[in-house]
Amino acid sequence: MNIAEEIERINRQITSKGYKLTRQREITLTVLLENEKEHLSAEEVFMRVKEKFPHIGLATVYRSLELLVQLRIVEKMNFGDGLARYDLRHEDHEHMHHHLICTSCGALEEIQDDWLSELEDRxxxxxxxxxxxxxxxxxxxxxxxSTDNCKKQKTAVS
Incomplete structure (x- = not known):
């Protein structure tokens, strides 16, 4: 699904819950979609949103992110680095995906498979x-x- 289709899908979710997809929220979502693998912090989201919409304030981006979390469109996460990070939820997965987080370099790898369905059934x-x-x-x-091929070069958490 491309970004425009994802925005439209999310817009339907937002409006079905009585909210509007304002320009600020749309740009915030676009930044999250464009940088989906990076698990951006609020400040990183703000800096990228500001490039597209220079007059936006940090508080507006925070409010947009918090509303998206409240509506279960975005997941607020902490990977142990002291920053809240944001991750989009996808309708094709019943649950959030899982993460492998390297405590040596901060690299992050996602696991899309849900290996916990048997536990949930139990x-x-x-x-x-x-x-x-x-x-x-x-x-x-x-x-x-432990080698010179550290994964951080590939998928580091900022």
């Missing part, structure tokens, strides 16, 4: 607990970090 069966969402982050080191 929780429902044994405890009567219906899981509606989950997130799993694995902290550790990539093998390449």
């Amino acid at each position: 929780l429902k069966k044994e405890y009567g607990f219906q899981v509606t969402d989950h997130r799993l982050d694995f902290m550790g080191s990539f093998k390449a970090c």
